[in-house]
Amino acid sequence: MTSVLYPRLLDHAARELHREYMDSTLEELQGRAAFHHRAAVFAATGGRRVTVDELQDLRERIVRAAEYAGYPGEGRRADRANFDLEVAKLLHQRSGLVAAEAAVRSIWAFLALVLLPDVSYWRYPRPPADRVMGTDITRHVWGRLWWRAHLLALPREADRYRLLDVFGEAAFDQIFARRRSLGGSRALVRALAETWPTIDRGGVNDRQLLRDVLKRLLRTSAVVEFEALDDDELRRQVAEAAAESVAVLAESEPLAGRRHAQDDA
Amino acid sequence: MSRAFPFIRPPRDVVRVGPWSRAVADGVEELPRELPDWDYETVLSLRRPVQVDGLRARRSSGLPDDAELDLTVRWGSSTCALRGRAWRAPVPPRDGAEIGIEFDLDGDQLGGVLELDTVLTLRRATDGASPAAARRPGSVLWNDRFSVLLQGDAVLFPLAIADFQDLPYPTGAGWFLEIGHDLEAAALGSILLLANERRKVVVDALAAAGSPSEADERVLSALRTDVQRALIEHALAHEDFSDDVEYPGGSLGALLAAVLRTTFPAFGVEGLRRERNADPILFTARIHDATDLLASS
Incomplete structure (x- = not known):
């Protein structure tokens, strides 16, 4: 696959733009959207440079998705969650990024601060720097969505993004934050997403349950090679870890603590 | 760092690995520790000869002769923190079995340091195993790691040519190394060499x-x-x-x-x-x- 290369916005420019945009109105930010920036450069790595037409197309699609979610108005929380899912698909399907290029934080700074400043600051009003600068891709307004789609996509299936909405934002963050230990295995993340809706929670809080399942899988990964397993066996082991977690948590958790069983996962 | 395994593992020499090699335009060469000419569009055609004492591996792990074992290669990429299975084959229950590892690895998931883990695992336990033997499918009985630095071009980092007139650096400087703080x-993803x-x-x-x-x-x-x-x-x-x-x-x-x-x-x-x-x-x-x-x- 030929990678499409995106401009990398240099740090000093990203910092300056963020400082300026924190006090800008949405109308002002709409006027600042652009397809290039003097301090944005292309790396001389394999691939071809994104064209202005492609950037324009990406911007138009994301703005349209934002409008469905209420942009430029505030919109409802549920609409923003749907907007995130829509954009995750859009970015993954249409940006032409490969994983190595998507790990470069300065391309995400370009998207947030040059191509889409209005939508970025609409999605996260007055955001902390890492939401737009890409200092932490797991928190970046657009970068985290591309990675969510990448880890959960099923390339061989017709509905390749059907697992995208299994986890809520906070739950997926728990997985993505463990990218170097567990979350970097697409097979394991997909098995977890396939299994998650079928787990009998027994009233246990979702967030706690996921944290405990991830802990168990991490422990197991020291002596078991998940990549060697077939999909059905992998799902069986995830379900087994989840059942153990439910048994232990249900035992230790007082009933009163189970009220938020369906809260944020 | 050594790991404590809660099951019996066979001696190291039940698996004997040859060198990793890669197919190049005019044949095959030993896989070097650095691949300066690698980029995202490179497909690595990798091979490795392996000899496994399949029967000895089973018996010295406390497993019956009909237990199923696999040899798997897992790839891992440092830049993207991704990993996956590159190749897998069953290991027959006989000693001196020759197994040829051979697969292609697309560049689009890779970057930084590529780790190639060769792993002997249990696929399925059968009756008659020792109580101290591995039972869980995927249990690692033997493993080996080889690392390759990708993208090691002339200056080791992504490079961009830019007019310093447009940047906040001295207009006549020859180059500038942008380095992140995290x-x-x-x-x-944190280093970019800008050449003027x-x-x-x-x-x-x-x-x-x-x-x-x-x-x-x-x-x-x-x-x-x-x-x-x-x-x-x-x-x-x-x-x-x-x-x-x-x-x-x-x-x-x-x-x-x-x-x-x-x-x-x-x-x-x-x-x-x-x-x-x-x-x-x-x-x-x-x-x-x-x-x-x-x-x-």
């Missing part, structure tokens, strides 16, 4: 890095030394950088630690900070010495 972020298109001699030398003339080589030597100096200065000036911390593989912190170790193997970070503060001119000369500045090849 020590745990992927190194290759107004300095033709630099741009030309970088373009010719694959087969440089003597004049290009001198420019590249100065560039390499200065890049290394910038990384060392960045590490020493970064108040959170320490040699007590184990930074994740492929991270900026790990790269800075490796650069310091290679350049000054006999010094710790604090010692280097003192040395630089006490005599910065001598410190710079030490970097020139360690990086063979302008030494003829």
Whole structure:
């Protein structure tokens, strides 16, 4: 696959733009959207440079998705969650990024601060720097969505993004934050997403349950090679870890603590 | 770091691995530790001969002869923190079984350090196993790791040519190394070498890095030394950088630690900070010495 290369916005420019945009109105930010920036450069790595037409197309699609979610108005929380899912698909399907290029934080700074400043600051009003600068891709307004789609996509299936909405934002963050230990295995993340809706929670809080399942899988990964397993066996082991977690948590958790069983996962 | 396995593992020599090799235009060559010509569009065609004593592996692991074992290769990429299965085959229950590992690895998931783990695992336990034998499918009975540095081009980092007139750097500077501050972020996403298109001699030398003339080589030597100096200065000036911390593989912190170790193997970070503060001119000369500045090849 030929990678499409995106401009990398240099740090000093990203910092300056963020400082300026924190006090800008949405109308002002709409006027600042652009397809290039003097301090944005292309790396001389394999691939071809994104064209202005492609950037324009990406911007138009994301703005349209934002409008469905209420942009430029505030919109409802549920609409923003749907907007995130829509954009995750859009970015993954249409940006032409490969994983190595998507790990470069300065391309995400370009998207947030040059191509889409209005939508970025609409999605996260007055955001902390890492939401737009890409200092932490797991928190970046657009970068985290591309990675969510990448880890959960099923390339061989017709509905390749059907697992995208299994986890809520906070739950997926728990997985993505463990990218170097567990979350970097697409097979394991997909098995977890396939299994998650079928787990009998027994009233246990979702967030706690996921944290405990991830802990168990991490422990197991020291002596078991998940990549060697077939999909059905992998799902069986995830379900087994989840059942153990439910048994232990249900035992230790007082009933009163189970009220938020369906809260944020 | 060694792991404690809660089951019996066979002796190391039940698996004997040959060298990794890769297919190239005119045949096959041993896989080097660095692949300077790699980019995202490269497909690596990799091979490795392996001999497994399949029967001895089972018996010395406390497993019955009809237990099912697999040999698997897992790839891992430091830049993207992704991993996956590259290849897998069953291991027959006989000694001296020859198994040829062979697969293609697309570049679009890779970057930084590529890790190739060859792993012997249990696929399915059967009746008659020792109580101390592995039972869980996927249990690692034997493993081996080989690492390759990808993208090791002439200057090791992504490079961009830009007009410094447009950037906040001195218009006549030959180059500038942009380095991030997050020590745990992927190194290759945190470092960008900017070359000034107004300095033709630099741009030309970088373009010719694959087969440089003597004049290009001198420019590249100065560039390499200065890049290394910038990384060392960045590490020493970064108040959170320490040699007590184990930074994740492929991270900026790990790269800075490796650069310091290679350049000054006999010094710790604090010692280097003192040395630089006490005599910065001598410190710079030490970097020139360690990086063979302008030494003829």
